Amino acid sequence: MSIDFKPYQRADDFGTPLSASNREVKLTVDGEEVTVAEGTSVLRAAAVAGINIPKLCATDSLAAFGSCRLCLVEIEGAKGLPASCTTEVRDGMKVRTQSPRLADIRRNVMELYISDHPLDCLTCPTNGDCELQDMAGAVGLREVRYGYDGANHFDAEKDKSNPYFTFDPTKCIVCSRCVRACEEVQGTYALTIDGRGFASKVAASQDQPFLDSECVSCGACVQACPTATLTENTLIEKGTPEHYVITTCAYCGVGCSFRAEMKGQEVVKMMPNKDGHANHGHSCVKGRFAFGYATHKDRIKTPMIRETIHEPWREVTWDEAFTFAAQKLRGIQEKYGRDAIGGITSSRCTNEETYLVQKLVRAAFGNNNVDTCARVCHSPTGYGLKATLGESAGTQNFDSVMKADVIVVMGANPTDAHPVFASQMKRRLREGAKLIVIDPRAIDLVRSAHVEADYHLPLKPGTNVAIINALSHVVVAEGLEAKEFIEQRCDLDAYEDWRKFILDERNSPEAVEEETGVPAETMRAAARLYASVPNGAIYYGLGVSEHSQGSTTVMGIANLAMVTGNIGREGVGVNPLRGQNNVQGSCDMGSFPHELPGYRHVSDPKVREMFDKEWGVTIGADPGLRIPNMFDAAVAGEFKGLYVQGEDVAQSDPDTQHVTHALSSLECMIVQDLFLNETAKFAHVFFPGSSFLEKNGTFTNAERRISPVRKVMEPLAGLEDWQATQGLANALGYPMNYSHPREIMDEIARLTPTFTGVSYAKLDELGSIQWPCNDKAQAGTPTMHVEEFVRGKGLFRVTPYVPTDERTSRKYPLLLTTGRILSQYNVGAQTRRTENLKWHDEDVLEIHPHDAEQRGIEAGDWVGLQSRAGETVLRAVITERVTPGVVYTTFHHPESGANVVTTDNSDWATNCPEYKVTAVQAHKVTKMSEWQRNFEEFTEEQIDLLRRARTGAEQTVD
Numbered sequence: 001m002s003i004d005f006k007p008y009q010r011a012d013d014f015g016t017p018l019s020a021s022n023r024e025v026k027l028t029v030d031g032e033e034v035t036v037a038e039g040t041s042v043l044r045a046a047a048v049a050g051i052n053i054p055k056l057c058a059t060d061s062l063a064a065f066g067s068c069r070l071c072l073v074e075i076e077g078a079k080g081l082p083a084s085c086t087t088e089v090r091d092g093m094k095v096r097t098q099s100p101r102l103a104d105i106r107r108n109v110m111e112l113y114i115s116d117h118p119l120d121c122l123t124c125p126t127n128g129d130c131e132l133q134d135m136a137g138a139v140g141l142r143e144v145r146y147g148y149d150g151a152n153h154f155d156a157e158k159d160k161s162n163p164y165f166t167f168d169p170t171k172c173i174v175c176s177r178c179v180r181a182c183e184e185v186q187g188t189y190a191l192t193i194d195g196r197g198f199a200s201k202v203a204a205s206q207d208q209p210f211l212d213s214e215c216v217s218c219g220a221c222v223q224a225c226p227t228a229t230l231t232e233n234t235l236i237e238k239g240t241p242e243h244y245v246i247t248t249c250a251y252c253g254v255g256c257s258f259r260a261e262m263k264g265q266e267v268v269k270m271m272p273n274k275d276g277h278a279n280h281g282h283s284c285v286k287g288r289f290a291f292g293y294a295t296h297k298d299r300i301k302t303p304m305i306r307e308t309i310h311e312p313w314r315e316v317t318w319d320e321a322f323t324f325a326a327q328k329l330r331g332i333q334e335k336y337g338r339d340a341i342g343g344i345t346s347s348r349c350t351n352e353e354t355y356l357v358q359k360l361v362r363a364a365f366g367n368n369n370v371d372t373c374a375r376v377c378h379s380p381t382g383y384g385l386k387a388t389l390g391e392s393a394g395t396q397n398f399d400s401v402m403k404a405d406v407i408v409v410m411g412a413n414p415t416d417a418h419p420v421f422a423s424q425m426k427r428r429l430r431e432g433a434k435l436i437v438i439d440p441r442a443i444d445l446v447r448s449a450h451v452e453a454d455y456h457l458p459l460k461p462g463t464n465v466a467i468i469n470a471l472s473h474v475v476v477a478e479g480l481e482a483k484e485f486i487e488q489r490c491d492l493d494a495y496e497d498w499r500k501f502i503l504d505e506r507n508s509p510e511a512v513e514e515e516t517g518v519p520a521e522t523m524r525a526a527a528r529l530y531a532s533v534p535n536g537a538i539y540y541g542l543g544v545s546e547h548s549q550g551s552t553t554v555m556g557i558a559n560l561a562m563v564t565g566n567i568g569r570e571g572v573g574v575n576p577l578r579g580q581n582n583v584q585g586s587c588d589m590g591s592f593p594h595e596l597p598g599y600r601h602v603s604d605p606k607v608r609e610m611f612d613k614e615w616g617v618t619i620g621a622d623p624g625l626r627i628p629n630m631f632d633a634a635v636a637g638e639f640k641g642l643y644v645q646g647e648d649v650a651q652s653d654p655d656t657q658h659v660t661h662a663l664s665s666l667e668c669m670i671v672q673d674l675f676l677n678e679t680a681k682f683a684h685v686f687f688p689g690s691s692f693l694e695k696n697g698t699f700t701n702a703e704r705r706i707s708p709v710r711k712v713m714e715p716l717a718g719l720e721d722w723q724a725t726q727g728l729a730n731a732l733g734y735p736m737n738y739s740h741p742r743e744i745m746d747e748i749a750r751l752t753p754t755f756t757g758v759s760y761a762k763l764d765e766l767g768s769i770q771w772p773c774n775d776k777a778q779a780g781t782p783t784m785h786v787e788e789f790v791r792g793k794g795l796f797r798v799t800p801y802v803p804t805d806e807r808t809s810r811k812y813p814l815l816l817t818t819g820r821i822l823s824q825y826n827v828g829a830q831t832r833r834t835e836n837l838k839w840h841d842e843d844v845l846e847i848h849p850h851d852a853e854q855r856g857i858e859a860g861d862w863v864g865l866q867s868r869a870g871e872t873v874l875r876a877v878i879t880e881r882v883t884p885g886v887v888y889t890t891f892h893h894p895e896s897g898a899n900v901v902t903t904d905n906s907d908w909a910t911n912c913p914e915y916k917v918t919a920v921q922a923h924k925v926t927k928m929s930e931w932q933r934n935f936e937e938f939t940e941e942q943i944d945l946l947r948r949a950r951t952g953a954e955q956t957v958d
């Protein structure tokens, strides 16, 4: 399949941002009549008319600044020569952009800049793609009268501390674009202009190297810089790109759109797409810079097979691998029954790939034993939102946050896990929206540059339901309900039942104060604030779902939004922040054992009939096994074969020792991945995967936005992931003959009511589409439940608080909770193979000074962490970010064994594991845990077995 490249050119820049006004203004620029929105700058109006006024300090991602004086124009009737970037259009305005006087002034301005700029254009990394160079040409600069012998900055030292970009101050024109990008776009405020006049210079934090500063390496400053002062290292190494392809980031659920800017089949830069609907030209360190894993030496590029997990791998052809896998799976079914095998789909893979895996299981395996990693993250979202609102998805688009008056962030850490959306949220907070954070930890949003939460509710892990009920209790008890909304939009019988329940004194803030650890008055004040504004929006994450009462909390959140009328318009809503890039999509595509694509239950004969007809099989009416059931059945000897696409259950799932016991009990495990991950060490068949750069398809982000994933290089192992699934299906005797993923999407659209209007042609036309997209909503649906709820009337659900069984005790007196960090991504298989390791090369244990002192633990000590499930050892970081009694870690490094400690407790409705609450003890130790020693030994054995693969001796692994 060919790659659809576009020739490289810098993205259009209109100089100042688009005005949101609906009022139109007419003016003339150089005699051309132009109509633009009120509030537009003269610079932008000219650009709209195709007239490019020279500029340097202006760019359309930043507010006008007016410092370089290059964009001066003449305006009829106006005094002097105003800067066109800071001058707004007026009706009837007559603008002249070219005159001898203007040309003279512009040349003089450029002359001054160039007199302190090294003239090494020919060897400069941005030669040919530099705004300063362009402007020198545009104003016709031919000589510099001042010479180059005066005071200059040519000796200033480069800062190469950041692994991804270089700061070369000799080329800086002090236009402040970088400083403003860090403030306005990213919201980190890491940069300043230090000093005055000739001495002024860009400084990171306290004039520190970038790596040691507050910089989070988002790259917004690099993107904004008009010169080669801030430049990507890949560009310095590889030179200007030749062509580009628009695609979507494969990391988090924000789903940022990028231009993959290429030379041949090599990525030079990942440039955030200004037209991207989820990111509007911004990105974080992962999407922009951490793409090197795709060509890392650890990539496995040849299919491999083996009979047992203690023998060396054998490299084979794809066909041999398909035949071997198919024979094994059929053999197991003959011996143990049809239900002894199953599959796990991946939220890192495309919709089309996920759809195909569940189809393979249902049609070729002949059972419903398919599940997805969303089981262990957001399955309670699906359940809770469907039960209350009628659809298993968030209600808004990201831009909706710009209309919110109060933002509630519960059990989520957007600045680390959803950074680009966090930047947008921070922009709204700087505009004056209020913020309520409900989280055991003081996440960055609680207090960071120019952002401070109005209320932080640092609840004890496991008490979400008690908190959310208490907030609703206050709303109802104090008469703050949206009575009209409830009357018109909600099921009144259910509301009355719920109202009685929620008014019960046991749900009052005072009654749950001790249990939650949050002062009753803070809960009351937060509830009043949320209920008192026109628009209140709730954003939540895994700190809500990954609990034994995850589904209950999700329903409680929906109740709170309904009782305050905060559903069905912009600025409000219930918004799950999905962790991985395609969690929403993998759920939409029928990855759960009880649901076909579009969240339709397998027991519905009409739905099954549709699929039976299209697929030419008879689908079973009973739900299949969930992931934890598969593991239990494997340990019991009843489940023997598993196909895992793009997941690393041995690292990501709770109670690692139980998981690895289950995996070692299998007779055939097929793993499809980029690397020999932890799960693959237990595999018998390895299908080498394709990275997001090597395939076509779509991802669906947390806003229900379907975005195109487009191939920029040929798959290193020869096949895209969907082709490998197709190969296995054919080897199993179930024919699949797709020639392009667009055909898979067409099939999805035929079978899924919320997708009937989706096609690759429409995606090309619109850029992205938020489902539902069908006859009723041909261009998609940014806001859901506008006129009525998807289920008709909104259904309040009674949500009693049931404390988790995972309680502290004398033996386990602390509560462990887990989360993510900005620079790493989930199991870390990708980000650990990039320079992001510079920021986080090990998982550590955060512990409060009080708890540390009691145990004689000092910063940097090794700490043994014991739970009922197991023990691991981590290095201590002593911090007041966690409250006394709570410890915290991340799970990005397999040897940390965070999930050796987490238990198999899970959500009552969905089996989503309770990662966020584990009773533990911590004590100072001097050596690794037994599990860690065994892990190291097993890893060494598996790496050796990989090295001894029959051919391809050049392959190495870390």
Ligand code: SF4
Pocket: 171, 172, 173, 174, 175, 176, 177, 178, 179, 202, 224, 225, 226, 227, 229, 230
């Ligand atoms: S580093 Fe670039 S963007 Fe920043 S002030 Fe210098 S030239 Fe302008």
Ligand code: SF4
Pocket: 178, 181, 182, 186, 188, 189, 190, 191, 214, 215, 216, 217, 218, 219, 220, 221, 222
């Ligand atoms: S990379 Fe991002 S955070 Fe760092 S200085 Fe630049 S804009 Fe600021």
Ligand code: SF4
Pocket: 249, 250, 251, 252, 253, 254, 255, 256, 279, 283, 284, 285, 286, 287, 288, 418, 419, 420, 421
């Ligand atoms: S915010 Fe998420 S989707 Fe966007 S660049 Fe970062 S990791 Fe990728």
Ligand code: FES
Pocket: 054, 055, 056, 057, 058, 065, 066, 067, 068, 069, 070, 071, 072, 083, 084, 085, 086
């Ligand atoms: S572009 Fe207008 S003053 Fe710099």
